[in-house]
Amino acid sequence: MREIDVPQDGGLNQGLKEITYAVAENGRYVVVPSLGWEPKNIANAQAWEVISEDIRTQARRVLEGELSPLAYHLARNLMTAGLAASYVRLPRWRVKRHLKPSVFNRLKPEILQRYADLLGLSLVELKQIPLADVNMLGDEQL
Amino acid sequence: MNNSDMQIPFNHRQSAHCETGVLSNLLAHYGLNVSESMVFGIGSGLFFGYFPFIRLNRLPLTAFRARTGRIMQRAVKRLGVELALEKFRSPEKAMAALDRKLVDAIPVGCRTGAYWLSYFPRRYRFHFNMHNLVVFGKQNGSYRISDPVFPDPVLCPHDDLMKARFARGPMPPKGRMYYVKQVPQQPDLAGAARQGMREVCRTMLRAPGPFLGVKGIRYLAKNVEAWPQKMEAREAALRLGQVIRMQEEIGTGGGGFRFIYAAFLQEAAGLLYDDRLEGFSDRMTEAGDLWREFALIGSRICKQRAGETETYAALAAILRECADRETRLYRDLLEHVQ
Numbered sequence: 001m002r003e004i005d006v007p008q009d010g011g012l013n014q015g016l017k018e019i020t021y022a023v024a025e026n027g028r029y030v031v032v033p034s035l036g037w038e039p040k041n042i043a044n045a046q047a048w049e050v051i052s053e054d055i056r057t058q059a060r061r062v063l064e065g066e067l068s069p070l071a072y073h074l075a076r077n078l079m080t081a082g083l084a085a086s087y088v089r090l091p092r093w094r095v096k097r098h099l100k101p102s103v104f105n106r107l108k109p110e111i112l113q114r115y116a117d118l119l120g121l122s123l124v125e126l127k128q129i130p131l132a133d134v135n136m137l138g139d140e141q142l
Numbered sequence: 143m144n145n146s147d148m149q150i151p152f153n154h155r156q157s158a159h160c161e162t163g164v165l166s167n168l169l170a171h172y173g174l175n176v177s178e179s180m181v182f183g184i185g186s187g188l189f190f191g192y193f194p195f196i197r198l199n200r201l202p203l204t205a206f207r208a209r210t211g212r213i214m215q216r217a218v219k220r221l222g223v224e225l226a227l228e229k230f231r232s233p234e235k236a237m238a239a240l241d242r243k244l245v246d247a248i249p250v251g252c253r254t255g256a257y258w259l260s261y262f263p264r265r266y267r268f269h270f271n272m273h274n275l276v277v278f279g280k281q282n283g284s285y286r287i288s289d290p291v292f293p294d295p296v297l298c299p300h301d302d303l304m305k306a307r308f309a310r311g312p313m314p315p316k317g318r319m320y321y322v323k324q325v326p327q328q329p330d331l332a333g334a335a336r337q338g339m340r341e342v343c344r345t346m347l348r349a350p351g352p353f354l355g356v357k358g359i360r361y362l363a364k365n366v367e368a369w370p371q372k373m374e375a376r377e378a379a380l381r382l383g384q385v386i387r388m389q390e391e392i393g394t395g396g397g398g399f400r401f402i403y404a405a406f407l408q409e410a411a412g413l414l415y416d417d418r419l420e421g422f423s424d425r426m427t428e429a430g431d432l433w434r435e436f437a438l439i440g441s442r443i444c445k446q447r448a449g450e451t452e453t454y455a456a457l458a459a460i461l462r463e464c465a466d467r468e469t470r471l472y473r474d475l476l477e478h479v480q
Contacts, residue, residue, distance in 0.1 A: 001401055037396075
């Protein structure tokens with residue numbers, strides 16, 4: 001890649017420039033800050049679309065009473081049940097059970113607190129999902 | 143401790159890749175000037191692996207560089223640098239140990255989970271546990287951090303850094319921190335560079351099994367070709383997108399690390415008084431350009447904007463061309479530095 005060809009296509013990186021290596025006019029390698037490259041932006045946007053879609057799906061299922069709010073919060077934090085389990089020091093099957101509303105609603109405060117600490121939420125926030133998110137969850141929120 | 147402001151005079155330089163940038167900056171602090179690309183080359187950073195059975199976000203894993211930690215390990219060994227490594231069980235003890243080093247005016251490298259680093263824009267915050275940074279001071283209970291990915295030093299609150307150092311999931315950092323104990327007066331840069339090249343060539347040419355090295359590139363080509371028949375268009379596009387992301391995502395310097403390696407070969411040419419390495423550097427640049435071509439066409443397919451000839455089969459052809467060129471390059475280079 002030549003120095004003059006280093007792309008400067010802004011995108012998801014919010015103005016943060018990344019270092020690329022390119023060949024200058026005189027044939028020597030130089031480090032050049034780059035705002036981003038369209039093909040990479042496309043691939044990144046694609047990955048985030050999948051994530052947003054997952055968050056919307058979980059939100060809908062929570063609203064329909066199929067899953068507990070925990071399912072939404074995990075999706076929002078890009079966490080699987082397995083990853084969350086390792087943080088709250090519970091076996092994975094228990095975290096998976098907590099995704100059921102009936103089980104989640106009977107959880108002891110102590111367990112709820114572990115989830116709240118992990119996700120950076122208050123106990124009240126943990127037990128609900130922000131309605132605004134469900135209706136207009138787009139990439140700008142991520 | 144929390145209210146003590148202090149700062150080690152540390153020269154922050156932005157780099158392409160966190161692991162090589164951190165080591166290069168740490169060494170410079172002790173007067174040993176080794177550029178990021180030199181660290182990458184000496185540590186045999188260049189690699190390829192396609193692992194359909196290892197899933198990252200439910201998609202097959204593609205790797206363009208050596209396993210995390212390996213580059214630093216090898217570079218340190220080949221340069222004769224003494225690096226101390228510590229691991230912790232308790233987050234509190236890990237933070238206290240870090241503070242003690244700072245009081246002794248020792249900049250400390252830390253391995254962290256990027257998800258918890260609050261100074262990152264949201265798009266970088268994946269559960270990725272292999273991000274390296276240097277802590278070099280404190281201010282109002284926050285840590286002054288030289289994060290190689292950022293243009294300037296950043297501040298990170300105590301609790302966020304603690305969470306990041308004890309991130310969980312695959313390859314948890316477990317509070318890992320490291321610092322330079324001693325650098326050699328006259329390191330054998332030329333010898334280390336040669337050693338680095340030999341290992342890359344050998345791995346890329348001779349690593350066993352179908353998933354690694356140039357064989358791995360051909361294996362990926364075969365897979366890419368089959369995707370549109372084997373799965374729905376969307377799933378195929380997601381897999382392709384993941385390869386592009388691994389190749390061009392932050393930290394690669396572009397072209398799946400091929401350009402940073404070409405920069406290393408060029409620098410090594412001067413160091414070893416060996417003009418032929420310049421030629422190898424040019425060829426590596428061409429390989430990188432070809433990888434960029436792959437990403438460019440691939441992204442058009444992802445976005446359903448591809449021209450008629452821009453198909454998965456065409457992508458496979460580019461990958462095979464990459465594999466062929468790189469095979470010749472590693473063979474010639476290995477013979478040259480043998």
